[in-house]
Amino acid sequence: MTPRRTPADLVRAVPGPAFEIRLDGRPLTALPGQSVAAALWAAGVLSWRTTRRGGRPRGAFCGIGSCFDCLATINGRPNQRACLVPARPGDAVTTQEGHGRADLTV
Amino acid sequence: MPISPSDRRDLVVIGAGPAGLAAAVTAAGFGLRVALVDAADRPGGQLYRQPAPGLGATRPEALHHSWRAFTRRAARLDEERAAGRIRFLAAHHVWAVTRDPEHWTVHAVTGPDGAQGRAEVSGRQVLLATGAHERQLPFPGWTVPGVVGAGGAQAMLKAGLVLPGRRIVVAGSGPLLLAVAGALAAAGATVPVVAEAGGYAGYARAPRTLAANPGKLAEAAVHGAALLRHGVRLRTRSAVTAVHGTDRVEAVTLARLDRDWRPVPGTGRRIPCEALAVGYGLVPQLELATTLGCAVRRGPDGTWVLRLDGRQRTSVEGVWAAGEAGGVGGAELAFTEGEVAAHGIARRAVPDALCRRRDRLRRFARTMAAAHAPRPGWTGWLREDTEVCRCEEVTAGRIREAVAGLGARDTRTVKLLTRAGMGWCQGRMCGPAVARLAGEAGPPADRRPLACPVVLGELADGQD
Numbered sequence: 201m202t203p204r205r206t207p208a209d210l211v212r213a214v215p216g217p218a219f220e221i222r223l224d225g226r227p228l229t230a231l232p233g234q235s236v237a238a239a240l241w242a243a244g245v246l247s248w249r250t251t252r253r254g255g256r257p258r259g260a261f262c263g264i265g266s267c268f269d270c271l272a273t274i275n276g277r278p279n280q281r282a283c284l285v286p287a288r289p290g291d292a293v294t295t296q297e298g299h300g301r302a303d304l305t306v
Numbered sequence: 307m308p309i310s311p312s313d314r315r316d317l318v319v320i321g322a323g324p325a326g327l328a329a330a331v332t333a334a335g336f337g338l339r340v341a342l343v344d345a346a347d348r349p350g351g352q353l354y355r356q357p358a359p360g361l362g363a364t365r366p367e368a369l370h371h372s373w374r375a376f377t378r379r380a381a382r383l384d385e386e387r388a389a390g391r392i393r394f395l396a397a398h399h400v401w402a403v404t405r406d407p408e409h410w411t412v413h414a415v416t417g418p419d420g421a422q423g424r425a426e427v428s429g430r431q432v433l434l435a436t437g438a439h440e441r442q443l444p445f446p447g448w449t450v451p452g453v454v455g456a457g458g459a460q461a462m463l464k465a466g467l468v469l470p471g472r473r474i475v476v477a478g479s480g481p482l483l484l485a486v487a488g489a490l491a492a493a494g495a496t497v498p499v500v501a502e503a504g505g506y507a508g509y510a511r512a513p514r515t516l517a518a519n520p521g522k523l524a525e526a527a528v529h530g531a532a533l534l535r536h537g538v539r540l541r542t543r544s545a546v547t548a549v550h551g552t553d554r555v556e557a558v559t560l561a562r563l564d565r566d567w568r569p570v571p572g573t574g575r576r577i578p579c580e581a582l583a584v585g586y587g588l589v590p591q592l593e594l595a596t597t598l599g600c601a602v603r604r605g606p607d608g609t610w611v612l613r614l615d616g617r618q619r620t621s622v623e624g625v626w627a628a629g630e631a632g633g634v635g636g637a638e639l640a641f642t643e644g645e646v647a648a649h650g651i652a653r654r655a656v657p658d659a660l661c662r663r664r665d666r667l668r669r670f671a672r673t674m675a676a677a678h679a680p681r682p683g684w685t686g687w688l689r690e691d692t693e694v695c696r697c698e699e700v701t702a703g704r705i706r707e708a709v710a711g712l713g714a715r716d717t718r719t720v721k722l723l724t725r726a727g728m729g730w731c732q733g734r735m736c737g738p739a740v741a742r743l744a745g746e747a748g749p750p751a752d753r754r755p756l757a758c759p760v761v762l763g764e765l766a767d768g769q770d
Binding site (some may be wrong): 204205206207208209210211212213214215216231232233234235237238239241242246247251252253254256257258259260261262263264265266267268269271280281283284285286 | 452
């Protein structure tokens with residue numbers, strides 16, 4: 201069987217060197233220029249947040265920064281739109297639970 | 307941040323998609339000093355999104371239709387920037403436009419996610435080229451990871467070269483679906499079916515509009531040929547009425563619809579897949595315009611669009627608009643309207659040919675909007691426990707209770723009673739659905755005094 205075509209094949213991409221980011225401590229590979237959400241999709245990860253009420257998993261939905269479903273905690277800062285924020289070498293992404301401000305709960 | 311008068315521009319263009327880009331370079335060509343503001347880090351808008359330079363795409367045009375129309379204007383932008391006539395403010399998310407006696411001030415937060423800081427730019431006139439976002443209708447399971455906007459899937463593919471799965475069903479309504487399915491398939495995904503809830507028969511009722519727009523027919527033929535090449539089936543009068551899976555998409559139910567988009571009982575068919583790309587057309591982004599007081603009217607698909615005159619002027623003196631803000635119509639219309647507006651802003655006579663092209667493409671856009679406009683029967687696929695408001699997790703049952711039991715008759719009352727539309731997205735995703743459930747013909751015109759989230763510290767900084 202011939203290898204499956206990829207988006208990179210389609211545009212004949214010659215990306216810069218890949219680097220590592222972490223999701224809840226697990227190492228993943230990202231390419232320069234990819235958003236955090238794109239890097240997670242590339243690794244087969246589709247959810248990185250749980251909702252405030254039902255605790256249900258969510259990930260990227262609108263892909264353009266309008267829906268806020270892809271909110272993630274990146275390097276300790278909660279509520280960042282993963283579809284807009286570029287992945288950087290060494291980024292630590294953590295699954296965001298609820299509003300991401302459990303540290304403020306009294 | 308005070309602005310020195312020397313920094314003041316003749317024109318501030320908000321949005322660097324096809325409309326804003328065309329307007330900015332045309333106006334600069336007439337000698338105007340322009341600021342072009344966009345949330346992204348490069349021009350092109352949602353349509354001409356491209357992989358970031360680090361991804362090294364040597365053939366980005368493989369993901370685009372009419373690529374040359376964009377690159378030609380992008381090259382002009384580079385020239386005008388070098389000549390100092392255009393200041394391009396990338397990664398600027400505009401949250402408000404305010405009026406001072408002699409000029410307009412455009413307020414933005416900066417950075418990829420709008421969290422880096424604050425900036426202002428001012429100009430004598432403003433052009434709103436704010437584009438559109440996708441219209442979504444809820445259905446059981448639409449919050450399961452793997453369900454993504456059709457435009458969202460395309461945006462992630464164009465910018466990040468990624469797919470949400472290998473087997474992707476495409477569903478919803480509108481011609482964007484054909485482009486999305488073609489792109490996903492070309493990028494290696496298997497697309498078992500494209501489900502179009504409306505149909506293409508409506509176009510046949512406007513034969514003169516079709517005959518006057520051969521370019522649009524050619525575009526449709528290109529998409530149709532791409533689908534055939536990849537073995538993608540198009541099913542009209544069909545919709546995904548449920549998604550199966552708890553933490554990930556495992557399958558969808560595809561059902562036939564009647565004329566009013568009510569699912570026909572007994573026609574449901576389960577299709578295994580890893581993802582669903584769904585969208586029901588586009589909604590113009592008007593919050594900046596409506597906050598400025600620009601008059602709106604309802605378009606043929608129930609969305610609000612700006613009232614514009616023949617030169618693309620809004621009802622507010624000094625505020626102009628082009629592209630999707632005046633009704634969703636695609637890139638060619640947006641380029642054309644941007645150029646028409648630039649003539650008006652520079653006080654030049656608008657060439658007749660330009661106006662005729664604009665009017666012809668506008669007529670096609672109206673035909674298109676009517677053919678794919680959601681029909682009210684879609685509420686028949688909701689279950690009581692279907693989430694309608696994704697942010698606040700408000701179900702159809704709770705909204706129906708607010709309407710039937712508590713007497714809510716409009717979106718605003720439903721929102722006050724249930725929190726539907728009160729979350730992060732400010733009703734951008736659930737607005738059309740909540741309005742329908744509340745018995746309104748369509749959602750109220752956008753009223754969002756802050757067009758994007760701004761942290762309180764940034765607002766407080768402005769009180770100097």
